[in-house]
Amino acid sequence: MDTNIQSDELVIITGLDTGQEDYDYSMVELAELAQANHMDVVHRVDQVIDRPNPATYFGKGKVQEIGDVAAANHATTIITNDELTPSQLRNLEEETSCRILDRTALILEIFATRAQTKEAKLQVQIAELQYRLPRLQTSASQRLDQQTGGGSGFTNRGAGETKLEMDRRTIQYQITHLRHELAAIAKSEKTKRKQRAKSEIPTAALVGYTNSGKSTIMNGLVKRYGKVEDKTVFEKDMLFATLDTSVRRMTLPGQKEFLLSDTVGFVSKLPTQLVESFKSTLAEAANADLLIQVIDYSDPHYEEMMATTRKTLKQIGIHDIPMVNVFNKADKTEIEFPVLEGDDQIVISAKQGASLELLVDVIRKHLFKDYVQTKLLVPFADGQVVSYLNEHSNILDTEYQNDGTLLTVEAAPQDYQRFAKYEVKS
Ligand SMILES: Nc1nc2c(ncn2[C@@H]2O[C@H](COP(=O)(O)OP(=O)(O)OP(=O)(O)O)[C@@H](O)[C@H]2O)c(=O)[nH]1
Numbered sequence: 001m002d003t004n005i006q007s008d009e010l011v012i013i014t015g016l017d018t019g020q021e022d023y024d025y026s027m028v029e030l031a032e033l034a035q036a037n038h039m040d041v042v043h044r045v046d047q048v049i050d051r052p053n054p055a056t057y058f059g060k061g062k063v064q065e066i067g068d069v070a071a072a073n074h075a076t077t078i079i080t081n082d083e084l085t086p087s088q089l090r091n092l093e094e095e096t097s098c099r100i101l102d103r104t105a106l107i108l109e110i111f112a113t114r115a116q117t118k119e120a121k122l123q124v125q126i127a128e129l130q131y132r133l134p135r136l137q138t139s140a141s142q143r144l145d146q147q148t149g150g151g152s153g154f155t156n157r158g159a160g161e162t163k164l165e166m167d168r169r170t171i172q173y174q175i176t177h178l179r180h181e182l183a184a185i186a187k188s189e190k191t192k193r194k195q196r197a198k199s200e201i202p203t204a205a206l207v208g209y210t211n212s213g214k215s216t217i218m219n220g221l222v223k224r225y226g227k228v229e230d231k232t233v234f235e236k237d238m239l240f241a242t243l244d245t246s247v248r249r250m251t252l253p254g255q256k257e258f259l260l261s262d263t264v265g266f267v268s269k270l271p272t273q274l275v276e277s278f279k280s281t282l283a284e285a286a287n288a289d290l291l292i293q294v295i296d297y298s299d300p301h302y303e304e305m306m307a308t309t310r311k312t313l314k315q316i317g318i319h320d321i322p323m324v325n326v327f328n329k330a331d332k333t334e335i336e337f338p339v340l341e342g343d344d345q346i347v348i349s350a351k352q353g354a355s356l357e358l359l360v361d362v363i364r365k366h367l368f369k370d371y372v373q374t375k376l377l378v379p380f381a382d383g384q385v386v387s388y389l390n391e392h393s394n395i396l397d398t399e400y401q402n403d404g405t406l407l408t409v410e411a412a413p414q415d416y417q418r419f420a421k422y423e424v425k426s
Pocket residue numbers: 209210211212213214215216217234235236237238239240241242243263264265266294328329330331332348349350351
């Protein structure tokens with residue numbers, strides 16, 4: 001995928017500062033979102049105000065200023081920091097003669113260009129249609145149809161309304177159709193997850209803010225503990241590099257296996273239309289035994305990002321899963337690393353081997369804490385049990401005795417139960 005295509009689209013970003021704590025940070029992020037959508041931000045306009053103007057979002061004078069700034073900078077698109085109401089969108093478009101893209105539409109555009117799998121594409125299409133549905137009548141050409149065009153105004157308005165209703169019905173029909181398609185895919189994904197659950201391999205999921213380093217950690221671990229043929233995942237300094245979930249099997253020394261999934265990143269003010277699609281994309285995380293929250297420790301706003309991650313996980317119904325916090329990109333700070341702070345916090349750089357080793361120790365402690373160390377005396381006649389354990393457990397010692405093979409093993413709880421009849425009580 002070539003992500004270096006630069007579009008010449010010049011844009012200005014605009015925001016209403018109503019005193020919210022994270023205003024500045026959300027504006028910086030808005031510019032990054034625009035860049036991620038291959039846009040060139042040429043100017044920023046802010047307005048400090050108690051509450052948005054219901055008709056035009058910004059105050060009257062500000063709307064004029066924004067239009068002038070856009071014209072002076074040859075910008076044809078104006079991006080707003082909040083989702084606008086359909087009438088605000090329409091009015092601003094009319095008064096500035098520019099395309100207005102609100103934060104939600106911008107995020108949806110990014111998702112639409114990045115979606116790779118059929119599932120991700122369907123999710124984004126549904127979200128886009130949901131966004132368009134209440135905004136249908138805002139299309140300028142259609143309003144023109146309604147207002148002009150000889151004959152009686154009444155007849156024309158009637159015709160316009162009918163077209164609008166038709167468009168609405170078409171979109172609703174499309175949404176229903178796409179949802180069915182998505183449900184079919186989700187079902188097969190669910191079956192795959194069930195099969196994995198049956199194999200009882202513990203699972204961990206990387207979650208966290210976009211651009212925090214989840215995919216970099218995934219790739220670092222795949223290189224060390226994955227299968228040779230495993231593909232690396234896409235990592236890049238860009239918001240929403242990853243949209244699809246990938247799962248890789250890791251094998252740690254001592255035959256300890258676990259599945260690691262890399263998921264879509266979060267962002268503040270996640271459009272509600274995307275929350276549903278996040279739910280199915282993050283089903284892997286919802287079923288994980290451990291969440292690994294990756295945090296960009298070098299970003300001055302990392303605490304807000306952690307709060308957003310917490311909020312989003314709650315919104316999509318993921319709770320009660322143990323979580324470790326991985327403070328990443330410590331190489332870009334003055335902070336010492338890698339450092340373990342208790343069992344649930346670790347400071348690392350995903351680009352450094354020693355960091356990844358320490359991270360794996362943390363994962364190991366959580367995922368394999370129920371492993372049991374025991375001695376099993378397996379009769380020679382049950383040789384297949386010895387080969388199974390050699391493949392699936394950590395054999396600490398093997399001794400051949402007259403009545404069978406005495407193994408000192410560290411095994412998964414289900415294997416321990418399965419072979420408990422061979423246990424030698426000491
Ligand atoms: N200096 C430094 N850069 C890092 C580190 N970890 C990741 N990066 C860089 O940060 C950028 C984002 O990394 P990704 O792994 O793509 O981030 P992500 O969390 O997967 O992002 P999304 O897929 O957008 O959610 C890339 O340019 C990485 O090379 C680190 O420890 N130190």
